[in-house]
Amino acid sequence: RAKGSGRNSYAVFTEAMRDQARRRADLEQALRAALKQGELSVQYQPIIDLTTGALSGFEALMRWNHPELGMVSPLEFIPIAEDTGLIVASGAWLLEEAATQLAQWRSERPAGAPPVHMSVNVSVRQLRNAALVDVVRDVLQRTGLPADALWLELTESGVFEDLDLSLATLRELRELGVVLCIDDFGTGYSSLTYLRQFPASIVKIDRSFVSGIGVNPDDEAIVRTVIAMAHALGQQVVAEGIETSEHRDWLRRQGCDFGQGYLYSPPRPAQAQRSWIVEQQSAHASGLT
Numbered sequence: 373r374a375k376g377s378g379r380n381s382y383a384v385f386t387e388a389m390r391d392q393a394r395r396r397a398d399l400e401q402a403l404r405a406a407l408k409q410g411e412l413s414v415q416y417q418p419i420i421d422l423t424t425g426a427l428s429g430f431e432a433l434m435r436w437n438h439p440e441l442g443m444v445s446p447l448e449f450i451p452i453a454e455d456t457g458l459i460v461a462s463g464a465w466l467l468e469e470a471a472t473q474l475a476q477w478r479s480e481r482p483a484g485a486p487p488v489h490m491s492v493n494v495s496v497r498q499l500r501n502a503a504l505v506d507v508v509r510d511v512l513q514r515t516g517l518p519a520d521a522l523w524l525e526l527t528e529s530g531v532f533e534d535l536d537l538s539l540a541t542l543r544e545l546r547e548l549g550v551v552l553c554i555d556d557f558g559t560g561y562s563s564l565t566y567l568r569q570f571p572a573s574i575v576k577i578d579r580s581f582v583s584g585i586g587v588n589p590d591d592e593a594i595v596r597t598v599i600a601m602a603h604a605l606g607q608q609v610v611a612e613g614i615e616t617s618e619h620r621d622w623l624r625r626q627g628c629d630f631g632q633g634y635l636y637s638p639p640r641p642a643q644a645q646r647s648w649i650v651e652q653q654s655a656h657a658s659g660l661t
């Protein structure tokens with residue numbers, strides 16, 4: 373490397389870092405006002421029962437439409453919301469919003485159709501906030517939903533980091549009757565000891581493994597093993613990121629319980645998802661799926 377280029381790349385590096393720090397500070401500032409200003413919204417992605425092909429429920433995913441920057445990815449703003457503690461208020465808002473939407477959709481289901489559930493992502497920061505159990509209890513009471521209609525998704529990396537800190541709250545939530553899910557399973561550094569202690573009844577396999585189906589025998593082996601292990605522990609499995617019919621068919625053959633992904637539907641606003649539900653219902657009624 374030529375002399376002097378080190379200094380140059382250092383200059384570029386710090387500039388990039390400064391831009392990044394500035395964007396982050398801007399976003400942090402804007403996020404403080406976003407909830408009040410109605411910039412946050414929720415999109416819903418269907419979760420399918422792979423055994424029957426029927427709709428099982430939805431995952432609620434937060435969206436932020438910044439007035440100047442446009443849509444900001446949750447991968448960028450959720451960590452900021454967590455670091456600043458804003459996730460506690462916005463998470464409570466999302467729970468209320470998603471549960472209210474679910475109660476409405478359940479009331480519109482035709483008689484005899486299996487009741488649908490709502491899956492909501494909960495960050496560790498929310499879990500370690502003393503109010504979470506009360507927030508969940510209140511939401512259930514206000515909406516009249518049975519507790520098992522509400523699934524809470526906790527990422528493996530977050531919770532297992534310090535499981536002892538979260539365990540009491542997790543047990544309280546479970547006593548309420550809500551369904552606990554381990555999200556993004558396989559992406560963290562958790563050991564089987566942690567898995568055994570975590571009172572979850574659902575394991576969600578991260579889509580980085582699902583995308584290897586039909587391509588990478590190692591990914592296939594991992595998915596097959598996670599399904600077998602979860603079933604042996606009495607847990608059910610959701611596969612994320614199903615993008616092709618090949619993914620779906622392979623997962624069905626392995627006995628995977630549920631799936632979600634672009635093959636079925638991307639996350640969409642409630643209004644748009646509603647027509648999908650109706651379509652799916654009539655397809656089902658006429659034996660098309």
Ligand code: C2E
Nearest residue numbers: 433434446447450466493494495613614615632633634639
């Ligand atoms: P996640 O909980 O694992 O959510 C699944 C992500 O995969 C979503 O990204 C979804 O849009 C995307 N996805 C679904 N199906 C497919 C597919 O077939 N192919 C591909 N390529 N992607 C698919 P999204 O909405 O960008 O959310 C990213 C992450 O941000 C979520 O991962 C979750 O960890 C976090 N997040 C989103 N909303 C919330 C929230 O309200 N609270 C918290 N704490 N975290 C949230």
Ligand code: MG
Nearest residue numbers: 431493525555
């Ligand atoms: Mg999730």
Ligand code: MG
Nearest residue numbers: 555556576612
């Ligand atoms: Mg996930």
Ligand code: MG
Nearest residue numbers: 556578579612
């Ligand atoms: Mg994931």
